[in-house]
Amino acid sequence: MEAFWIILVGxxxxxxxxxxxxxxxxxxxxxxxDAISHAVLPGIVIxxxxxxxxxxxxxxxxxxxxxxxTTVIIELFHKKSNLQMDASIGITFTWLFAIGIILISLFAGxxxxxxxxxxxxxxxxxxxxxxxxxxGYNMGPRTVWIASGLLLLLLLFxxxxxxxxxxxxxxxxxxxxxxxxxxxxxxxxxxxxxxxTVISFESVGAILVVALLIVPPATAYLITTDLKKMxxxxxxxxxxxxxxxxxxxxxxxxxxxxxxxxxAGLLFLSVWVTGLVKNRAFKLN
Amino acid sequence: MKTKLIYSLFILALLSCKVxxxxxxxxxxxxxxxxxxxxDAVEHIVGPNVEVITLMGPGVDPHLYKATQGDLxxxxxxDVIVYNGLHLEGKMGEIFEKLxxxxxxxxxxxxxxxxxxxxxxxxxxxxxPHIWFDVxxxxxxxxxxxxxxxxxSSDSLAITFKTNTKSYTAxxxxxxxxxxxxxxxxxxxxxILITAHDAFGYFGRAYNFKVRGLQGIxxxxxxxxxxxxxxxxxxxxxxxxxxxxxxxxxxxxLQAVVEGCLQKGHQVKIGGQLYSDAMGDAExxxxxxxxxxQHNVKTIVEGLQ
Numbered sequence: 182m183e184a185f186w187i188i189l190v191g192x193x194x195x196x197x198x199x200x201x202x203x204x205x206x207x208x209x210x211x212x213x214x215d216a217i218s219h220a221v222l223p224g225i226v227i228x229x230x231x232x233x234x235x236x237x238x239x240x241x242x243x244x245x246x247x248x249x250x251t252t253v254i255i256e257l258f259h260k261k262s263n264l265q266m267d268a269s270i271g272i273t274f275t276w277l278f279a280i281g282i283i284l285i286s287l288f289a290g291x292x293x294x295x296x297x298x299x300x301x302x303x304x305x306x307x308x309x310x311x312x313x314x315x316x317g318y319n320m321g322p323r324t325v326w327i328a329s330g331l332l333l334l335l336l337l338f339x340x341x342x343x344x345x346x347x348x349x350x351x352x353x354x355x356x357x358x359x360x361x362x363x364x365x366x367x368x369x370x371x372x373x374x375x376x377x378t379v380i381s382f383e384s385v386g387a388i389l390v391v392a393l394l395i396v397p398p399a400t401a402y403l404i405t406t407d408l409k410k411m412x413x414x415x416x417x418x419x420x421x422x423x424x425x426x427x428x429x430x431x432x433x434x435x436x437x438x439x440x441x442x443x444x445a446g447l448l449f450l451s452v453w454v455t456g457l458v459k460n461r462a463f464k465l466n
Numbered sequence: 467m468k469t470k471l472i473y474s475l476f477i478l479a480l481l482s483c484k485v486x487x488x489x490x491x492x493x494x495x496x497x498x499x500x501x502x503x504x505x506d507a508v509e510h511i512v513g514p515n516v517e518v519i520t521l522m523g524p525g526v527d528p529h530l531y532k533a534t535q536g537d538l539x540x541x542x543x544x545d546v547i548v549y550n551g552l553h554l555e556g557k558m559g560e561i562f563e564k565l566x567x568x569x570x571x572x573x574x575x576x577x578x579x580x581x582x583x584x585x586x587x588x589x590x591x592x593x594x595p596h597i598w599f600d601v602x603x604x605x606x607x608x609x610x611x612x613x614x615x616x617x618x619s620s621d622s623l624a625i626t627f628k629t630n631t632k633s634y635t636a637x638x639x640x641x642x643x644x645x646x647x648x649x650x651x652x653x654x655x656x657x658i659l660i661t662a663h664d665a666f667g668y669f670g671r672a673y674n675f676k677v678r679g680l681q682g683i684x685x686x687x688x689x690x691x692x693x694x695x696x697x698x699x700x701x702x703x704x705x706x707x708x709x710x711x712x713x714x715x716x717x718x719x720l721q722a723v724v725e726g727c728l729q730k731g732h733q734v735k736i737g738g739q740l741y742s743d744a745m746g747d748a749e750x751x752x753x754x755x756x757x758x759x760q761h762n763v764k765t766i767v768e769g770l771q
Contacts, residue, residue: 183539237560297530300557301557302557303557303558305533306538306557306558306561309538309542309564309565311567311568313567431535434534434536436534437534437535
């Protein structure tokens with residue numbers, strides 16, 4: 182049963198990340214997930230200073246607020262100062278992280294307060310963290326519900342917004358000419374990214390989310406040029422990583438998150454190598 | 467895709483079931499402890515017939531601990547889980563709090579009263595978790611674990627647990643007196659303990675040491691340049707002879723302090739390694755709580771004399 186819950190949560194999060202990650206890669210914003218994982222620090226500190234507790238809920242609210250702010254600042258620097266996207270991401274998250282560090286040393290130096298300690302979950306604890314109702318019913322792991330709710334929302338968002346996301350991702354000028362709100366779709370997508378990453382951090386930990394956001398979509402990107410196929414393939418690669426990673430972790434008795442991320446990387450490598458071999462064979466013929 | 471998801475949600479709802487009340491287990495077979503100090507205490511209490519599993523091995527920093535797949539198995543199979551509390555285990559502690567509905571959970575820190583905690587901040591609930599450095603307090607925590615374990619088990623086992631607890635806490639109180647005696651070899655003016663991170667607050671309060679650390683309570687928070695220069699000035703001004711490194715924290719940070727003092731013409735040596743958040747290797751003397759405390763006290767007294 183534990184294996185089932187962990188693989189289920191891993192797969193749900195993997196699909197959510199794969200869907201959003203596909204758009205991020207196409208928009209050359211793949212490192213936004215990593216940026217958010219650092220930039221939430223001041224949000225956590227401020228939430229702690231205001232609420233005085235290290236409970237999950239205030240931490241989550243603070244982190245989510247900073248996640249959205251991060252994407253807004255990134256876009257602002259990128260658009261208004263004509264800075265490349267990667268530079269803009271780099272400036273934003275290091276700056277926000279630094280503010281967080283300063284806030285800690287100023288106000289909370291004697292409190293054990295950092296993302297690792299108060300926000301990042303661990304996928305290994307999924308089967309232990311059960312949602313038990315007041316009347317005593319065991320509804321299964323809490324994170325399963327959170328992750329499935331999140332995925333449902335995302336599917337709805339991509340289903341309803343497919344056309345807008347598609348056009349603004351591939352051809353901004355054309356979208357503008359058609360009168361489609363480029364900024365609207367950008368911020369809608371970024372809002373979805375910050376919400377998804379922060380909630381996933383809390384469920385399964387940061388490294389796993391950052392990896393799942395980039396590696397499966399990048400793998401799919403190697404073998405398809407069709408957005409719909411890319412979304413589907415990256416989800417499949419994500420699920421394969423979750424399943425393979427869990428059993429790798431069992432085999433070596435190691436960290437489950439680490440194993441899932443490693444399997445995702447191995448999948449990328451093998452797809453890349455087979456692609457190379459195929460191209461070579463094609464050219465020789 | 468969507469219908470499949472809705473299906474799986476239904477399946478989830480069907481899988482949910484009424485939680486059975488946890489019963490007083492008549493036989494405790496396995497106990498999982500988080501830190502080595504807890505594992506050692508519980509092994510003394512339950513004796514050789516119960517399996518005691520310690521998650522965090524020698525040299526592991528509990529603030530940064532990541533569970534493995536095997537740990538998860540140990541936790542689900544455990545009859546009782548013992549953890550330190552006061553946020554020492556970070557996110558893991560929160561999971562244990564929730565697990566209380568299904569499993570027997572013992573929090574070592576609950577053996578202490580609110581007044582006995584050290585809280586250096588104005589925030590409530592931000593107490594220093596390193597309670598094991600005050601041996602007298604630790605024996606209270608051990609007493610608490612012993613009582614709770616005895617309550618959970620059948621009569622015959624409970625008696626064994628109670629006698630074992632009694633003899634171990636007696637050993638601890640003896641240790642406390644010998645620590646007092648050792649420490650008394652130092653002039654009170656020499657009792658200044660400087661370490662890499664603030665783990666020794668309880669030690670300082672119990673044995674009358676001034677304690678200064680380079681880092682805060684958490685091993686992840688960074689230290690600033692001003693922290694280093696403040697500490698250097700403090701050491702030079704008080705003519706302190708030695709600073710101490712810890713087994714679970716890198717000694718690089720303290721090296722900067724030693725060099726800073728040297729530049730100001732004051733020789734300060736690194737007095738040796740103290741065990742703070744984790745004990746020594748399992749087979750060695752420092753691999754037990756008592757051995758660890760004796761090692762720490764010996765190192766401190768010799769370094770500062």
